[in-house]
Amino acid sequence: EVQLLDSGGGLVQPGGSLRLSCAASGFTFSNYAMSWVRQAPGKGLEWVSGVPDNDDRTFYADSVKGRFTISRDTSKNALYLQMNSLRAEDTAVYYCATNIGGRRFDHWGQGTLVTVSS
Amino acid sequence: DIQMTQSPSSLSASVGDRVTITCQASQDISNLLNWYQQKPGKAPKLLIYDASNLETGVPSRFSGSGSGTDFTFTITSLQPEDIATYYCQQYDNFWTFGQGTKVEIK
Numbered sequence: 001e002v003q004l005l006d007s008g009g010g011l012v013q014p015g016g017s018l019r020l021s022c023a024a025s026g027f028t029f030s031n032y033a034m035s036w037v038r039q040a041p042g043k044g045l046e047w048v049s050g051v052p053d054n055d056d057r058t059f060y061a062d063s064v065k066g067r068f069t070i071s072r073d074t075s076k077n078a079l080y081l082q083m084n085s086l087r088a089e090d091t092a093v094y095y096c097a098t099n100i101g102g103r104r105f106d107h108w109g110q111g112t113l114v115t116v117s118s
Numbered sequence: 119d120i121q122m123t124q125s126p127s128s129l130s131a132s133v134g135d136r137v138t139i140t141c142q143a144s145q146d147i148s149n150l151l152n153w154y155q156q157k158p159g160k161a162p163k164l165l166i167y168d169a170s171n172l173e174t175g176v177p178s179r180f181s182g183s184g185s186g187t188d189f190t191f192t193i194t195s196l197q198p199e200d201i202a203t204y205y206c207q208q209y210d211n212f213w214t215f216g217q218g219t220k221v222e223i224k
Contacts (some may be wrong), residue, residue: 033194037162044205044215044216044217045156045218047214047215059212060193095162103150103168103209104209104215105162106167106173108161108162108163109161111161
């Protein structure tokens, strides 16, 4: 059974940093593209960042480019999102998701809440 | 960037009703469209992929159609457990979601 466990969220001041983690199990992690998708309180879904399967490229939404860094550790079956220079508008629940073939998000973590506030 | 516009933003229907949601893309995306269901406090769940294919385990009362710029999502007989927000998502150029349609029981 595919399982994704998101962690690392919390309260951080504007300009601060946070690192999110996603622990994956139940599938061959290196064979799947992965993404982070976020949802601001009461709002819709926004794709944030992604990594293809078996590829070193990374992709970012314009809203986070230059501030966020996605990475994966296949030895630990883990996906990460390093978030720097955080802004109030980054406040959201962040979900990791498998992104099969770069097409659909077929499995999701439970989400982790990031709150950027002074 | 490809924009996805869903309508309506919310709807209220009775149990057993047919419910239809539309999604319009700002440019031709062929059939590169998926539909998700999100219940309050939960992660989204994939229902339909590639515009019209039912994800494994999803009840057959859910369906999708369309291609190009205009897409439709249908629940043929609304059930109480279908109360949720539904999102379309394109993957022709990166990934963009529609703004969501909240479905409530009348």
